[in-house]
Amino acid sequence: MSDSEPLELEATRRRLTGKQADTVDKLTGTALRVLAREGFARMTIRMVAAEAGVAAATAYTYFSSKEHLVAEIFWRRLRTAPVTDGDDPDPVAGTIAELRTIALLVADEQELSGAVTHALLGRDPDVRHLRARIGLEIRTRLTRALGPAADPELVEALELVYAGALVRAGMGYESYADIADRIERAALRILRAA
Structure with missing residues (x-):
């Protein structure tokens, strides 16, 4: 972005x-x-x-394209998904909850989940714009969940875990529900090491 x-x-x-x-x-x-x-x-x-x-x-x-339409659907889901308020006394729990919420946005809809992964990897300028907005929203949510002293490098590491896991699910290696568990385990390792 x-x-x-x-x-x-x-x-x-x-x-x-x-x-x-x-x-x-x-x-x-x-x-x-x-x-x-x-x-x-x-x-x-x-x-x-x-x-x-x-x-x-x-x-x-x-x-502009079906990719743009699908990216818009995901953007709307993300914008209306519950947000961690950042007041959780345990920022690790709040961050894990936030990642799980985002990962499961399309988990119950097989065609949509695969389409979202495909669409967000597209080169359409309108998709790029939405991808940037989605990335910013996820960064904002993670930063809020981690609290006022959120380390930008830690946020970036969590973003990479999330993005990589969703690409993996989109490629069909695991279901989105299973990938949410994998994201949680990987994020816990990163957060505990920090």
């Missing part, structure tokens, strides 16, 4: 009116159903738009 990239409040390609936000909600909700039914490889923006009752051209004004 580059410090020079501005991170606006809207994750989609432009600011949204209420009606536009409803359209984006409709597209993201429909994408989940299409993804579950068709899989990521077969899903298209046109397919999602048709099922949502939205013109394909309209869908493309919000989402």
Whole structure:
């Protein structure tokens, strides 16, 4: 993530009116159903738009690619996931809870979890923007969970554990539920060593 990239409040390609936000909600909700039914490889923006009752051209004004659409779904899940308040007397427990929450955001949805990994590795500029925002959100959550004296190198090590574990799950080596346990064990080792 580059410090020079501005991170606006809207994750989609432009600011949204209420009606536009409803359209984006409709597209993201429909994408989940299409993804579950068709899989990521077969899903298209046109397919999602048709099922949502939205013109394909309209869908493309919000989402540049199916990767962008899936990244937006993950971003929305992350932004609405419970946050550790940082007041836990045991910052290790709070940090582990935060990592587990993030790791399990898509664990129960096999097609979505694989699609998220694929999408977030994409080169689409809109995906890069969301990837930067997701990374910043995860960093903020980990820093908050660790407390005011959070060591930036420790936060980075935990970010690497999380990212590497999710790529491993996305490649099909382990389920997302199992990978959450692996993240916890690896993070505990790092946190106890710190």
